[in-house]
Amino acid sequence: MLLGTQRVNSRGHLEVGGCDTVDLARRFGTPLYVIDEATVRANCRSYRAAFESRYPRTDVSFAGKAFLTTAMARLVAQEGLGLDVASAGELYTAIKADFPAEKLLFHGNNKSAAELELAFQYNVGRIVVDNFHELAMLAAMARDKKSSRKILLRVAPGVDPHTHRLIRTGQEDTKFGFNIKNGDALSAVRQALEAAPHIQLAGIHCHIGSQLLDASTHVEAIDVMVGFIRSLKDATGWSAQELDIGGGLGIRYLAEQLPPTLDDFATTVIASLKDAFARYDVDEPALLLEPGRSIVGEAGLTLYTIGAIKTVPIPEDPGQRIYVAIDGGMSDNPRPQLYESVYSALVASKATLPADTVATIAGKHCETDILIWNTPIAEPKPGDVLAVQSTGAYNYAMASNYNRFTKPACVFVLDGQADLVSERETLDDVVRLDRVPERLWT
Ligand SMILES: Cc1ncc(COP(=O)(O)O)c(C=O)c1O
Structure with missing residues (x-):
């Protein structure tokens, strides 16, 4: 499913707004909201x-x-x-x-x-x-x-x-x-x-x-x-x-x-x-x-970096589940947890390869924050960039700091140019509004 200006470029990468999504992930870090x-x-x-x-x-x-x-x-x-x-x-x-x-x-x-x-x-x-x-x-x-x-x-x-x-x-x-x-x-x-x-x-x-x-x-x-x-x-x-x-x-x-x-x-x-x-x-x-x-909604996608990958036995077919953990989750997209919302995803750097691995995309929060259950993607490896589609609406808007995560950056992409419209929060932002009563330092 390619939406809006998305296409697969000559490097076999997902491109949106004329920007290579793997380059976007490298330049701005992940998770990253990208708006076409x-x-x-x-x-x-x-x-x-x-x-x-x-x-x-x-x-x-x-x-x-x-x-x-x-x-x-x-x-x-x-x-x-x-x-x-x-x-x-x-x-x-x-x-x-x-x-x-x-x-x-x-x-x-x-x-x-x-x-x-x-x-x-x-x-x-x-x-x-x-x-x-x-x-x-x-x-x-x-x-x-x-x-x-x-x-x-x-x-x-x-x-x-x-x-x-x-x-x-x-x-x-x-x-x-x-x-x-x-x-x-x-x-x-x-x-x-x-x-x-x-x-x-x-x-x-x-x-x-x-x-x-x-x-x-x-x-x-x-x-x-x-x-x-x-x-x-x-x-x-x-x-x-x-x-x-x-x-x-x-x-x-x-x-x-x-x-x-x-x-x-x-x-x-x-x-x-x-x-x-x-x-x-x-x-x-x-x-x-x-x-x-x-x-x-369809104009947005979120880029993540894949980390840990785990295969666990399950009683039902096909007898195993492959958990693919990404570097975000319910703090940047709470909708699966709130509304059982469904999404589709692709490995951005392997957009021409067959989607022959059925993966369960897991967030990294202290909850079972599964972003997508059992979705076909190209064989994932740690370090790959995963693009989750149709995240333009009620994702950035609903982001939280759960687990004291920093909120992701957001870029607009147009004709090959990417511009930050919201900066990534820093660890200092996370504690910026904290105050400590004097008695707690003793
Ligand atoms: C009053 C009102 N107007 C407009 C909207 C936008 O709805 P949607 O994003 O489904 O188009 C909402 C969504 O909750 C709403 O409550």
């Missing part, structure tokens, strides 16, 4: 083209939770997308990148007063309000400041996407958003309208889940959301000017996973929107989307 800039840009452009050509009043924002550094925020700004931020840290990154404030959406199911203050300070374009506590806090702040904030209300449409239970977000039983069924969402709309002009209610938002490999749950959610817009008009006279349908489109972690193309996805989504607008007789709102994984 041309592919990220192509995905941004394809999203915009696919939706804007079918529904001109579309605004696509990148969901920064998937992968955010200051350089990524700059790239997103250059491509003309908005940016969804979900914490003070993500917002601060956008600010440091000079990201246009009016194109920021501020998310979160428990925003603090300090986070909302930051949103006022930087004039964030839209705040996506999740709950009554936040709505009251925001309205009071806006009144005190004699100012006004544009908001969307996040609602739970009550649809159940068929994806891992920990990445479902739009079902009835969720911590996210206002419930439609129990009347909370309608009450929230009334409260927001009463808080005008300090609160400008622009529309409603939903996000149903992630890694969805077809558009069927989006279609279900669109029906619920547009039906809800109709019922709001009937109950309050208010017409939503904006409808945000979140992100959620899946990617290829394995060759056999086949998400729809962006054109096919847009065709289905826009057809179902137009159909719902006509059926429910509602004025067409502007459409907002917030893809994360499908913009950056």
Whole structure:
């Protein structure tokens, strides 16, 4: 499975963005996150083209939770997308990148007063309000400041996407958003309208889940959301000017996973929107989307160095398991542990050799942090560079210092050039924030 600009070069090595991955590993060390800039840009452009050509009043924002550094925020700004931020840290990154404030959406199911203050300070374009506590806090702040904030209300449409239970977000039983069924969402709309002009209610938002490999749950959610817009008009006279349908489109972690193309996805989504607008007789709102994984996921790979290799007997076929240990693991990619996520890998320096060794790729943490079970790769040797595919989303973003590991570096590669966008942490970084009370030195 070669993704984006990946190819096998004349040395038989995996190349991405015109850079030999074995050279990248030598130059920057491992583990190393590598982002294929041309592919990220192509995905941004394809999203915009696919939706804007079918529904001109579309605004696509990148969901920064998937992968955010200051350089990524700059790239997103250059491509003309908005940016969804979900914490003070993500917002601060956008600010440091000079990201246009009016194109920021501020998310979160428990925003603090300090986070909302930051949103006022930087004039964030839209705040996506999740709950009554936040709505009251925001309205009071806006009144005190004699100012006004544009908001969307996040609602739970009550649809159940068929994806891992920990990445479902739009079902009835969720911590996210206002419930439609129990009347909370309608009450929230009334409260927001009463808080005008300090609160400008622009529309409603939903996000149903992630890694969805077809558009069927989006279609279900669109029906619920547009039906809800109709019922709001009937109950309050208010017409939503904006409808945000979140992100959620899946990617290829394995060759056999086949998400729809962006054109096919847009065709289905826009057809179902137009159909719902006509059926429910509602004025067409502007459409907002917030893809994360499908913009950056396939554009990323992680390079590791292979170390210890062990063969152990097992009762089932083929009677043995080959553990191939790499120099990272759950601190740079916790997703297999969190969601039983699957990945594919190849030995970067042996990209033309047959993948005839079934290996289990093990991390080096004090847990059974298996990155990939039983995956075919070329015969591995200590010192080989292993490339794990499709790690662009929710890997760098979810990295930790477990076992006091240093977080890996991240590079953007483009046309043969590799640029650091996040430096590797040093051992001094690991202890930088430690403090030792005097009595412990005696
Ligand atoms: C509110 C919201 N928008 C967008 C996204 C991005 O989703 P994805 O990466 O699946 O496109 C998420 C992911 O959790 C989210 O919670």
